[in-house]
Amino acid sequence: MRLAAKVTAGVLLLDQVSKYIVVQGMHLDQRGAIDVVPPYLNFRMAWNRGVNFGLFSGETDWMRWVLIIVALVISLWVWVWIAREPHSRRVNISAGLLVGGALGNVVDRLVYGAVADFLNMSLPGWENPYSFNVADVAIFLGAVGLVLFTGKDHRANEG
Template sequence: MRRLWITAAITFVLDQVVKLIVVQGLDLARVGAIDVIPPFLNLRMAWNRGINFGLFAGDSDAARWVLIALALVISGWVLLWMRRERPGPFAMVSAGLLVGGAMGNVVDRLIYGAVADFLNMSCCGIENPYAFNVADIAIFAGAVGLVLFTGGKKTP
């Protein structure tokens, strides 16, 4: 479990520090867009009130609190699962990525009322309209890792 907690803490801090630098330090909240390495990497401010890609977005406080509760319940379930199963180190790191990323987005919803998304990547003539953040990357990587690194038969 130690590996999970360390990974979750590093992920959470990295997510929040990057958001602080980009949203506040670079003033992306006001500027709206900064081209870094166009079209491959751009900063585009997006306040996500829903889940990934703005799905189930609602401007109501109720929707915000439901999404906060959902993130907390899923994180709690993952922690309980990892504690019971005691999978290998890759699964623990994956769980830490998921939990740390989820907590980063929960803090955004508490502070800003929405998740601060700002990374935008396009390539090869395909314009990506969506933005994401470090927490989203961690959640995705953690979920994929949990699929890949759990569920196998344990050896005695």
């Protein structure tokens, strides 16, 4: 449980610091785009009012609060689940990634009214139209980790 808390705090801090540096420090919110290592890594400002890829986005304030509540409920559920019984190191790390990422995006919705997405990765000849952030990567890795590493068979093999 202590490991999950450390990972949660680390992800939340890394996410918020990276957003502050890029969005406000580098003024990406005003510039719109910065080529870092084109086309592989670019900063492209996107304010996401929905979930992944802008799904369920809306300009209404109530949707913002619905998404905040959903993220907090899922985070709380994962936290309670992880605290109820001992889990493997990989499960604790995965839970910390998921909760830290979710809380990072909640902070954005509270502060900015939308999630600050800025990482964009493309390939030569293919321009990715979507941006994401550190919290999104953590949520994805945490969810995959929880799927892969939970269950009695996995705990028995790690013990």
